[in-house]
Amino acid sequence: MYQLGNLVQELSDKYGRDRASLMPILQCIVKKHNYLTDEAMVEVAKELDLSAAEVYGTASFYSFLDTEERGRFVIRVCRTISCSMKGKEDIMQTLEDLLKIEVGDTTADKQFTLLETNCIGWCHKAPAMLINDMPYTELTEDKVIEIIKEYMQK
Amino acid sequence: MVTLKINNKEVSVPKGATILDAARKLDIHIPVLCHHEDLCVAGNCRVCVVEQKGSMALVASCARPAEEGMDIMTNTMRVRSARRHIVELLLAEHRSDCTKCHRNMNCELQKVANDYSIGEHIFLDLVEDHDYFVDRSSPSFIKDDSKCIRCQRCVRTCEQLQYVSAIAVAHKGAEQKISSFHDRPMSHVVCTNCGQCVNRCPTAALVEKTYIDQVWDAIYDPNTHVVVQTAPAVRVALGEALGLDAGARVTGKMVAALKQMGIDSVLDTDFTADLTIMEEGTELLVRLKKALVDGDKEISLPMFTSCSPGWIKFIEHRYPKYLPNLSTCKSPQQMFGALAKTFYADKRKLDPAKVVSVSIMPCTAKKFEADRPEMRSSGYKDVDFVLTTRELGMMIKQAGINFDTLEEARYDSIMGDSTGAAVIFGATGGVMEAALRTAYEIVTGREVPFENLNIKPVRGLEGVKEASVKIEGCVDDWKFLEGAELKVAIAHGLTNADKVMKAVRDGKAEYHFVEIMACPGGCIGGGGQPIPTNQEIRQLRVDAIYEEDEQMVLRKSHENPEVIAIYKEFLGEPNGHKAHELLHTHYVEREAY
Numbered sequence A: 001m002y003q004l005g006n007l008v009q010e011l012s013d014k015y016g017r018d019r020a021s022l023m024p025i026l027q028c029i030v031k032k033h034n035y036l037t038d039e040a041m042v043e044v045a046k047e048l049d050l051s052a053a054e055v056y057g058t059a060s061f062y063s064f065l066d067t068e069e070r071g072r073f074v075i076r077v078c079r080t081i082s083c084s085m086k087g088k089e090d091i092m093q094t095l096e097d098l099l100k101i102e103v104g105d106t107t108a109d110k111q112f113t114l115l116e117t118n119c120i121g122w123c124h125k126a127p128a129m130l131i132n133d134m135p136y137t138e139l140t141e142d143k144v145i146e147i148i149k150e151y152m153q154k
Numbered sequence B: 001m002v003t004l005k006i007n008n009k010e011v012s013v014p015k016g017a018t019i020l021d022a023a024r025k026l027d028i029h030i031p032v033l034c035h036h037e038d039l040c041v042a043g044n045c046r047v048c049v050v051e052q053k054g055s056m057a058l059v060a061s062c063a064r065p066a067e068e069g070m071d072i073m074t075n076t077m078r079v080r081s082a083r084r085h086i087v088e089l090l091l092a093e094h095r096s097d098c099t100k101c102h103r104n105m106n107c108e109l110q111k112v113a114n115d116y117s118i119g120e121h122i123f124l125d126l127v128e129d130h131d132y133f134v135d136r137s138s139p140s141f142i143k144d145d146s147k148c149i150r151c152q153r154c155v156r157t158c159e160q161l162q163y164v165s166a167i168a169v170a171h172k173g174a175e176q177k178i179s180s181f182h183d184r185p186m187s188h189v190v191c192t193n194c195g196q197c198v199n200r201c202p203t204a205a206l207v208e209k210t211y212i213d214q215v216w217d218a219i220y221d222p223n224t225h226v227v228v229q230t231a232p233a234v235r236v237a238l239g240e241a242l243g244l245d246a247g248a249r250v251t252g253k254m255v256a257a258l259k260q261m262g263i264d265s266v267l268d269t270d271f272t273a274d275l276t277i278m279e280e281g282t283e284l285l286v287r288l289k290k291a292l293v294d295g296d297k298e299i300s301l302p303m304f305t306s307c308s309p310g311w312i313k314f315i316e317h318r319y320p321k322y323l324p325n326l327s328t329c330k331s332p333q334q335m336f337g338a339l340a341k342t343f344y345a346d347k348r349k350l351d352p353a354k355v356v357s358v359s360i361m362p363c364t365a366k367k368f369e370a371d372r373p374e375m376r377s378s379g380y381k382d383v384d385f386v387l388t389t390r391e392l393g394m395m396i397k398q399a400g401i402n403f404d405t406l407e408e409a410r411y412d413s414i415m416g417d418s419t420g421a422a423v424i425f426g427a428t429g430g431v432m433e434a435a436l437r438t439a440y441e442i443v444t445g446r447e448v449p450f451e452n453l454n455i456k457p458v459r460g461l462e463g464v465k466e467a468s469v470k471i472e473g474c475v476d477d478w479k480f481l482e483g484a485e486l487k488v489a490i491a492h493g494l495t496n497a498d499k500v501m502k503a504v505r506d507g508k509a510e511y512h513f514v515e516i517m518a519c520p521g522g523c524i525g526g527g528g529q530p531i532p533t534n535q536e537i538r539q540l541r542v543d544a545i546y547e548e549d550e551q552m553v554l555r556k557s558h559e560n561p562e563v564i565a566i567y568k569e570f571l572g573e574p575n576g577h578k579a580h581e582l583l584h585t586h587y588v589e590r591e592a593y
Helices: A004-015 A019-033 A040-049 A052-061 A081-083 A088-099 A140-151 B020-024 B078-093 B106-113 B153-161 B196-200 B210-219 B232-236 B251-261 B269-290 B309-318 B319-326 B332-347 B367-372 B389-398 B422-428 B430-442 B476-481 B494-505 B537-551 B560-570 B577-583
Strands: A073-078 A112-117 A129-131 A134-136 B004-007 B009-013 B049-052 B071-073 B141-144 B168-169 B178-179 B205-209 B225-230 B264-268 B355-361 B384-390 B464-470 B486-490 B513-519
Touching: A004 A019, A004 A040, A004 B225, A019 A040, A019 A052, A040 A052, A052 B168, A052 B178, A073 A081, A073 A088, A081 A088, A088 A112, A088 A140, A129 A140, A129 B078, A134 B232, B004 B020, B009 B020, B049 B078, B078 B106, B153 B196, B153 B494, B178 B225, B178 B389, B210 B225, B210 B355, B210 B384, B210 B389, B225 B251, B225 B269, B225 B332, B232 B251, B232 B389, B232 B537, B251 B264, B251 B309, B251 B389, B264 B269, B264 B332, B269 B332, B269 B430, B269 B476, B269 B560, B269 B577, B309 B319, B309 B367, B309 B494, B319 B494, B332 B355, B332 B367, B332 B560, B332 B577, B355 B367, B355 B389, B367 B384, B384 B389, B422 B430, B422 B537, B430 B464, B430 B476, B430 B486, B430 B513, B464 B494, B494 B513, B560 B577
Parallel strands: A073 A112, B004 B071, B225 B264, B225 B355, B355 B384, B486 B513
Antiparallel strands: A073 A129, A129 A134, B004 B009, B049 B071, B141 B205, B168 B178, B464 B486
């Protein structure tokens, strides 16, 4: 991440250097690099004159501001009650088998990370999952295989 | 003013005061856990809830401003039941191993639980399911998340009082915790070990790392010679840990208690505080001469004091560019340690390897300081164990000593003599005042031009103090300072220290000499002092410090007979070769994040 310093500087120029700018800056870094490395959080702390612990505190509060290593495609399977009742467990099992990882892990080639998420608002079309920002709904095992195969080609 | 009723009694408080303030004015007790007088309102523990007539919900009395005509009840069935549930919920996530706990009998959660007769827990115990982390990496304190009730006093302390924010609130919901940057060990972050968080923690989530057992072992070991030094601020606070009023001066009782505990020699950090003034005062005058007369551009001014190890670590992290501005003098604790295993051991014909050097400090950062690799000038670890004021209080209790009725005793000799200038090291502004009393006299041959040696402008609890002293009538050696105005500043609490540093950095302040203490109020408000510590208590301790000074026969460091003798017999000149070897140190640059 050799251009990290530049990126943080650019983002701070764009959004400002007050406390309120922290969120958009962190969001943009995640968008670009999948997750927040320690180096990135320290850079942001420096730029905004905050402590690194404060930046980490904020980032760790939000599920979508990851501070652990994440793959290029982050799959978040909804774990809340409607999706659970509509077969979320089978969907998860299919994903684990397909990607050969367990929930919480990232594939060795750093392409996929498999996570659970709280409700994403697609209860009426459960079970649902997100891949990065894209929702996939009314999932079946076949549908999941098809979707993941598509992503593997990307 | 607004007037309201609490439990049917009328009370008037200034606008902006909280319901809690008003209740306290009526002497009505409301329990609190997240509230602390030194910190901003948080309102997150809810244990202070009260009932307000006309309001459906209970209100948090620490957060809600008192309003005209309010009708508040603090002890209704609803209030009582809510408080009990709140405490029970906190206990469900708190490792309640009270008898094994460092804060047993001095825990705010334990006290509320006791006050509300919490018996069988009605909620599930969630502690065992949680993978809590106990961080023992710092030599100063232990952070045990299983005891944490997430009141966030520590986070607010670190941010508001100390401008460090080494810890912050991380994660959310059941996972919420107080965390350093990405859960790094506390020894590897910007923490200064000041212990202000330890002093404010209501439970044992943050406690000093204790060395009580090691000190008892040394006392019981017939082959060791245990020498104790006591810091200035301990003698005006120890009484609080033993049931006396805040501000009680207990110097003689403390010495007597230490002797009864079996300490071989009870000596005084005040002796090396006087020595610090000789070294640091000389260093300041030499720097001024080099800068003003010789035009030496390498000389760094202002010179900063170096007694406070929390401040030292702060500047090492935050302003490493200014490390050359720090006085090279070790703190009085470390000067004492270096001399205990050299000069003192020689005089008493002791094998320095068998001398165990223990210090009693108002401070947790002193534990870190004693562990610094630089602090081995004697060839041994100069200070073996550092105990806080609180730990000494515990040991006195363990020894079964009735402190209140103890007959006062005097310090032993060889490094036991001190002056009033040394004792005021314990209060913010004290080092400055002591230094001025001596430096002014060296330069002019006359006493400082303040009534009864009391340099009032450098005293008090204002965050940043400034003063200037016009130097007139210099003796021949110091003629170059004739007419000069010595500009000084004093800051206490690292938030204030940071303000001074920014002013210096931005060229907005031209000081010659700056005293900085990491803790609010100086050492009397140190992280190792009795709990609670707040502004009112700090003021009482400060008053006691100046009373202690006033009743000393000698009040200027350079008049301490043992100090005069040690230079003659052992050290040579202030800032001389031997002094440099034993009494001075260097600093290291640390990462800023």
